[in-house]
Amino acid sequence: xxxxxxxxxxxxxxxxxxxxxVSLEVTHIEDAGLREVLQTPGAAYGAWSILDALLTSTxxxxxxIFKEPLGQAREVKVALSGLFGRFVARAYLERHLxxxxxxxxxxxxxxxxxxxxxxxKRLYRGDLPDWIACASDLSSLTVAEAKGCHDxxxxxxxxxxxxxxxxxxxxTAGGRKVTVKRIAIATRWANAAxxxxxxxxxxxxxxDEGEPVDPEEKDALxxxxxxxxxxxxxxxxxxxxxxxxxxxxxxxxxxxxxxxDLESARALLDAAPVREVAKAGxxxxxxxxxxxxxxxxxxxxxxxADQETLARLNLRPVFVGVERDLIRAAIEAEPQIVxxxxxxxxxxxxxxxxxxAGGWIIPxxxxxxxxxxx
Numbered sequence: 001x002x003x004x005x006x007x008x009x010x011x012x013x014x015x016x017x018x019x020x021x022v023s024l025e026v027t028h029i030e031d032a033g034l035r036e037v038l039q040t041p042g043a044a045y046g047a048w049s050i051l052d053a054l055l056t057s058t059x060x061x062x063x064x065i066f067k068e069p070l071g072q073a074r075e076v077k078v079a080l081s082g083l084f085g086r087f088v089a090r091a092y093l094e095r096h097l098x099x100x101x102x103x104x105x106x107x108x109x110x111x112x113x114x115x116x117x118x119x120x121k122r123l124y125r126g127d128l129p130d131w132i133a134c135a136s137d138l139s140s141l142t143v144a145e146a147k148g149c150h151d152x153x154x155x156x157x158x159x160x161x162x163x164x165x166x167x168x169x170x171x172t173a174g175g176r177k178v179t180v181k182r183i184a185i186a187t188r189w190a191n192a193a194x195x196x197x198x199x200x201x202x203x204x205x206x207x208d209e210g211e212p213v214d215p216e217e218k219d220a221l222x223x224x225x226x227x228x229x230x231x232x233x234x235x236x237x238x239x240x241x242x243x244x245x246x247x248x249x250x251x252x253x254x255x256x257x258x259x260x261d262l263e264s265a266r267a268l269l270d271a272a273p274v275r276e277v278a279k280a281g282x283x284x285x286x287x288x289x290x291x292x293x294x295x296x297x298x299x300x301x302x303x304x305a306d307q308e309t310l311a312r313l314n315l316r317p318v319f320v321g322v323e324r325d326l327i328r329a330a331i332e333a334e335p336q337i338v339x340x341x342x343x344x345x346x347x348x349x350x351x352x353x354x355x356x357a358g359g360w361i362i363p364x365x366x367x368x369x370x371x372x373x374x
Contacts, residue, residue, distance in 0.1 A: 003064035033087035039232035085148025100356035103228040111251040112224025136342040138222035155186035173217040179210040237289030238298035288321025311365020326358035
């Protein structure tokens with residue numbers, strides 16, 4: 001179901017949409033929220049799966065308005081506002097700015113390729129931005145921060161805070177600053193019961209020019225991003241060893257140890273259970289796991305009968321997975337194969353939803369099942 005937001009973009013000439021509103025599918029927001037919760041360290045709980053039920057029942061194409069305020073206590077409002085703000089911002093970045101590969105930033109320097117001195121460098125104290133991201137063709141390097149707010153006057157203050165956060169890092173290669181797009185996104189919520197009556201997405205988006213980098217450093221940067229994107233996604237889905245091996249490839253500085261890490265990552269990928277989608281010949285070779293409203297299911301094999309039961313209990317089971325061939329290309333640091341793989345959209349599927357980064361979300365139940373292929 002499509003919902004709309006009032007839309008403000010700075011600079012206006014760079015806006016990815018025409019007109020005063022921007023549309024997002026609620027399913028796309030929930031999918032973005034699912035990926036966001038899985039990839040962010042911490043408990044992978046099902047906040048993404050309740051979003052549609054919280055909105056006014058005014059139908060497709062209507063404004064994005066909650067039925068009630070997001071809680072009564074201030075701390076609840078702040079927590080939910082921030083969480084849903086990330087969901088909406090990520091869906092916006094995926095849908096309207098064509099970003100698909102996301103690495104989350106922690107409190108320390110993040111190596112994308114330590115051997116080539118490609119890293120994320122902290123510039124100032126304070127919270128770091130939410131993401132460093134890029135497009136599926138390994139371009140459009142972006143630093144992004146999302147905020148949510150309830151301010152009657154609009155999201156200007158939240159946008160300023162987001163913009164300050166987006167400026168607290170540089171991406172460097174060999175000590176040289178790399179050109180990035182810095183994006184701050186603030187979502188001001190609306191609800192039918194009280195508070196603001198119009199939902200608004202406000203975006204600030206200038207390019208921060210850097211220095212030229214060598215082609216090898218550029219390839220290493222984007223491969224490092226992809227490795228972290230995949231590792232963070234599959235870690236909570238029952239593949240911590242493979243995820244750890246991918247992460248080690250980004251911060252190994254010694255050639256001999258790197259070779260050992262590569263061999264380990266290859267062996268772990270070969271040993272990983274691979275899944276196929278029943279009655280969907282276009283999808284096979286996925287590494288991932290089943291996720292319900294409550295959590296990922298990693299402690300048991302989920303049979304087709306179990307998948308039907310989870311669906312019947314309205315636990316909204318989905319399979320979240322990444323194409324095995326793409327993981328192999330990320331391990332081998334083959335940017336051309338990655339680009340070719342992600343450029344191949346494949347045949348459309350009625351149920352499976354791709355993320356343009358080799359990932360898939362497949363609703364389960366009603367004769368749609370995941371089965372093992374090895």
